[in-house]
Ligand SMILES: C[S@@+](CC[C@H](N)C(=O)[O-])C[C@H]1O[C@@H](n2cnc3c(N)ncnc32)[C@H](O)[C@@H]1O
């Protein structure tokens with residue numbers, strides 16, 4: 001039976017480079033296929049951001065891992081973007097990309113895909129430059145703490161959160177998943193927005209030699225987690241086709257939730 005401590009211990013062998021290769025190159029990130037799952041994720045995020053209802057001062061990405069695709073639309077709507085992760089190795093990977101250092105992962109294809117979706121006709125390099133300028137901090141996070149960012153922002157609350165493949169990938173069970181959502185909700189202003197991507201019916205995934213357990217969530221379990229304190233604005237799900245099943249996890253699909261924190265309970 002996993003516990004929060006055992007999961008944290010297991011994450012010590014998480015390999016960012018292996019994780020990126022497993023999930024962010026073809027076939028999962030094959031943009032020649034408009035139905036590829038990463039293209040679908042980017043479209044979900046872009047559509048929510050195109051609503052005109054999301055924006056403000058601070059956007060926090062909870063659990064960036066070594067990836068930035070998840071904020072490629074949302075970052076444009078905020079004055080400051082804060083990236084976070086539990087592991088120093090992931091925070092270092094993010095800084096490598098932010099500083100355009102040798103060996104950094106190439107997010108160009110994902111950025112180009114978002115530019116196509118957004119249809120503003122700008123070169124992807126311009127968006128990449130803007131994102132690098134907009135990120136103010138890369139800081140630690142622990143979603144199982146009542147203050148997931150410690151004192152870094154307190155008592156400031158933020159206008160929006162993005163989070164992708166996080167809560168289910170680091171919680172030992174569904175109650176802990178729901179509690180972790182409650183913890184990050186405390187960072188959010190009333191009326192603030194959450195854009196969350198999650199795995200559906202996944203029990204494990206690999207990141208190099210690390211084998212991480214996940215809470216297997218159905219669509220209904222995912223929706224239900226937002227029953228307290230949120231209005232769901234959009235919910236979408238994607239079933240992974242045979243062509244996109246990989247041997248590095250057993251996810252059956254991906255969910256997207258756009259939820260807005262109620263002004264008051
Ligand atoms: C599947 S990765 C998600 C990475 C990225 N957001 C993405 O979309 O691919 C899960 C992440 O959970 C992080 N993590 C593990 N335990 C955590 C905890 N207690 N609190 C916050 N994040 C944690 C790991 O460092 C890892 O980056």
Ligand SMILES: O=[N+]([O-])c1ccc2c(c1)CN[C@@H](CO)C2
Nearest residue numbers: 023028037165169199205249251
């Ligand atoms: O389909 N995808 O684009 C995709 C990207 C990342 C990840 C998954 C699927 C499923 N496993 C999670 C870890 O819990 C990581």
